[in-house]
Amino acid sequence: MPFPSAPDDDDDFRKDALLASERSGDNAPALSISEISAQLKRTVEDRFGFVRVRGELSGVKRAASGHLYMALKDESARLDGVMWRGNAQRLGFLPEDGVEVIATGKLTTYPGRSNYQLVVERMEIAGEGALLALLAKTKARLEAEGLFDPRRKRPLPFLPRTIGVVTSPTGAVIRDILHRLSDRFPCHVVVWPVLVQGQGAAAQVAAAVRGFSELPEGGPIPRPDVVIVARGGGSIEDLWGFNEEVVVRAIAASTIPVISAVGHETDTTLADFAADLRAPTPTAAAEIAVPVRAELAAQVAELQARRGRAMARMLGHARERLESRGQRLPAPEALLQPQAQRLDDLADRLRRALLHRTEIASGVLARHGGALRPALLTHRLERERERLAARRLRPEALLQRIDHARSRIDALDRLRRSLDPEAPLQRGYVLVTDRGGHVVKDRATAAQRADLTLKFADGTLAVTTATGTAGAEPAPPVPTAPTAPRAPARARPTAGDDQPKLL
Template structure:
């Protein structure tokens, strides 16, 4: 159905049901997507490059690597997003409460009908804000116990291998090597890293973890001591040594670490986490090894003291030996009494042997007269008669065997008489139920639908006709007892 059209009139159309467009109208209705796109282009053209100062709030790093946050002041709040590529190049870790200056462009997000700042670069807003962020990070790490003195390890007295984490081209490594060669030449392994700028903190942390992960028997010797060093600079130049990743790597390292970052007045969080802080890189080398000349002099002094102590002990021992040797009697005097006793005992032994030989000879002569062949022959004859009297007679053994055989035969007859299947050979039948239960009465057989009959040559399954027909069968008279075939007076065998 077609409705008549009417000219468009604002005053007359205020209460109209359908929207109408008149000819020549220059304000057509836009879709939501169209108006959102127009608004997005307008905002981006007008605010294509802005620098915003504010306090970070709601900082969140997504799994994709993008960084989401809000910038706020006393009266307003602005949402911000930093894509992963720019977020990875940040020189610090954004945290809630940090005052920063963000550079980027404004854009709109049609999905939530709001606008946000796409951040290309983010910096700490001044040295005061940087120090506040540093104090906040230090308090948090200290609360976790990373700066606890109980965690610190003792430095080795004389490390054989020293690992150095620093820039390979700066003056720091030359100062360390020069000082080590002057004091005590040692093997040095350098892990080259950036000590300033973008990515320096990650390289330092990876170097410390890499030294700590070296095996003790690997191709690269494991250092006994580490030195993390850098020259002096501003707080911004030294900031990579305040990053949380570096501090945690130094605190978790299994090798003792000396932190030598900056000059004596410079302090970083790496200094608090290390086992020892050196005011300068040169001082770190001095703390790492002793002076070789001083050690040689000390060893020589100990050697001289040892020789003097041994000489003094030998002299004293010699004097005591001479004093005591003068009090000892002469050796001949000590042996005279023992020599006389030896002569006396030798003479007594000779006489005792002669006397014992005479006694044994007389005893032998007395007993030899009692040994006559006739006595021995008579003794042998008596023993032979006793042996013949004690020999076993075959009749006794046969009698015992016959008695035992009779008992075995009686037990075998009893076994055959008690065998439940023996009557089957004489024509009897064993009646059982299908489950193996033996059926002994007629009532039990009538109550079962099937029976199994076992004959001597096999079994046969049968089906009963019912309880009625079975009940009608006359009962067989009980068999009469057989007369005993046992003669009077004979006892029962079983």
């Protein structure tokens, strides 16, 4: 079957053709997907290069790269949006779902998903109502975390030595605070300069509060005892930096008591709820932070006066009680009269007793003095002298006792030598002992002992009775207890010994 031939250039275009064909001069050439996507992208960006749209945020998500992805929607439509990292970092608020905003940017397409999106360059909250709604939503969320719990608030120090102030260094607020502190109670003030509104204000305020808490004790910069976060009055948009979550969390986490003095008395920010105390104005914060020195001096003077009056009153009462009790006591003369009378009585008795004892002693002395005659004393002295001469030591008596003791010692020494068991060994005798060191005196006893020791004058020899052979090694000598010589008996004096004893 033959294949159909291609149509000629003059033939009409057939709609039921199987193969696509292009004729010369055709004004609708086939485009690739990338080409038509690029044309569509240029068309949309040229037509909508600058737009401002109003809508409610939905699906807000911040990527790890810092880019912010979201969707803007109203009652009947939805528009995807993206905000690159540089613009997202300059946002003056924290985007959340449900917040109505006005976004400024340009429309573009995303060929990867065949959709279009808004590249947001600037985003603002759509009106004060939307701002208040965002504020209420943030407040409810932080309150649920317990950051506004009154139980976590700390008392302020009564008399701080150093006060830290977080505010703008060029505004009227710092001058008002310093002036009020100088009037009430001058103290050391450390100012941490920050922006109080606009882009980056919230981050600087939070960093200042954390910086005061991180100051070490005794460092080059004194650590404050209390911190004042202050700003003058303004609109809700001007004060919005103190509603940011980063500021609220920094104040709640501060280790130093914080006084919030943002705006006027009618202005309220989330920083006021997180602080330990809210002051209606910055000037009021300075008044709350320190007492009045003049009032303290007057109070001290009043306390001193009260102390003096109390001491005088107490002394007066004590004096009255002493006088009252003293009146009930008897007179000193009445207390001492019986004792004085007794003293006189005892003194008189003592004098009479001494005279009586003197008379008795005189009689005794006279009685014994009559018996003391010189002739009697001389006779007794001569008699004692004769007894002393009779008791003097004579050399002949001592030499006689020494000779008697020497003869007794010689007799004992001869007896010792005759009784020495080892003396016969020198003459050729042998001493036989068993294993226990007992002397074997007869043959029958020696036959019953297996091991014997023969002691000669020059050593010992071990033998065995069963084999009749001598031991290979001489047995060690059996120790014998030395016989202690008996002390010579003291010679008794004979009847003819007339040597007297001294004692």
